[in-house]
Amino acid sequence: MAISGRKALEIARAFPVDLILLDIMMPVMDGFETCRHLKSDPKTAHIPVIFLSAKDAVDDIVGGLSLGAVDYVSKPADPTILKARIATHLALATAMGDLKRQNDLLIENAHLREDVERMTRHDLKSPIAVTLHASQALLGSDLPDPQREHAHMIEMAANHALDMINRTLDIHKMEKGEYQAALQPFDLAALLSRVAQQTELAFTDRRIAIHFAAPGDTVCLGESLLCYSLFTNAFKNAAEASPPGATIKVDVAPGVGSLHVVIDNEGEVPLTMRGRFFDKYATAGKAGGMGLGTYSIRLMAAVQGGDATMETSDGHTRLTVTLPSV
Structure with missing residues (x-):
């Protein structure tokens, strides 16, 4: 009182x-x-x-x-009404306090996640650098042509891995709408061929083949490193969803001011996943899956002025990635 x-x-x-x-x-x-x-x-x-x-x-x-x-x-x-109003506002104040504590905890967890990501990026750089130096040492030796090609692919993959680690914070910027893409013309067919070779090597034990016949004009307007990450995810997802010995078909179709990359693999998306295929953290039945692959595909396409769509029927799934062209 x-x-x-x-x-x-x-x-x-x-x-x-x-x-x-x-x-x-x-x-x-x-x-x-x-x-x-x-x-x-x-x-x-x-x-x-x-x-x-x-x-x-x-x-x-x-x-x-x-x-x-x-x-x-x-x-x-009226005392009864007054007490009821007091009780209501006390309950609301308690709920607001709980929300504030939860929000503070979320902020703390977000900071912790950022710290872990920074430490992870730092720790990953060392083994990738060793891989890069080892591949460069192999390229400096007298290797037969097939082994030299594999060593060169290892070198390129290690370089791209280092670049992607350095740019992981860009995904966060994309989600917040703060990412400004630096679009430049580049040969999309050459990039797709490189990613296809690396994917086949990664899935040698499952005998996954990728059939890609590059058309004549595939000059894309985008960020080559961003597209490398995008299609690495897309080809990996297609390979994981395909049965052993399957062939993934990749076609590039021109559009009006755009290119459409269609990735067709055997196997249908489960019914429970079709409506949330591109949702963040949506996954079904994949061991170790975090549900970020398709989410990042659409996100990376969107920041470059493109899009990603999915169709699944007749025992096949077709992912179409649209990107600007010159």
């Missing part, structure tokens, strides 16, 4: 207060001025205030609520 506005401010600043029931007509400092001080102080701004006053004009009620009060009760107040 406080007998003045000044005393109310002293109590609110000194003790934990859940709710303030505040009269308006008080000497020296009225209820409006008291509320104004409460809401301007970070220590007390969160405390819900209910005005209780004989002043029941519309201007008084609107004025009280505009100061930040959660409710306005006119005198004489």
Whole structure:
């Protein structure tokens, strides 16, 4: 109990207060001025205030609520109704406090995740650098042509892996709409051929083949490294979804100011996944799957002014990635 506005401010600043029931007509400092001080102080701004006053004009009620009060009760107040309103606002204040604590925890977890990602990127660079140096040493030796080609592919893959590690924060920027793509013309067919070779090597034990006949003009307008990540994910997903010994067909079709890359693999997307194929964290039945592959495919296509769509029927799944062309 406080007998003045000044005393109310002293109590609110000194003790934990859940709710303030505040009269308006008080000497020296009225209820409006008291509320104004409460809401301007970070220590007390969160405390819900209910005005209780004989002043029941519309201007008084609107004025009280505009100061930040959660409710306005006119005198004489029915005790049962007043208690019900107090209980309601106490419950709301408790819920808001819980939400704030959850939000603070989410922010803390996000910072922790960013720290882990930074440490992971740092730790991954060392083994990838060793792989890169080893492949370069092999290329400097007298190797037969097939082994030299494999060593060269290892070198390119290690270089791309280092580049992708350095750009993992770009995904976060894409999600927030802060990523600005630097679009440049490049040969999409050469990139697709390189990714197809690397995918076949990665899935040698399952005898996955990728059939890609490059058309004449495949000059794409985009970021080559971003497209490398995009199609590495797309080819990997197609290979994982295909049965052993299957052939994945890749076609490039020209459009109006665009190129459409169609990746056709055997196997249909499960019914439960079709409506959320591109959703973040959506996965079904894949061991170790995190549901980020197709999500990142569409995200990376979108920031380059393109798109990604999926059709599945007749025992096949067709992923179409559309990108701008010159």
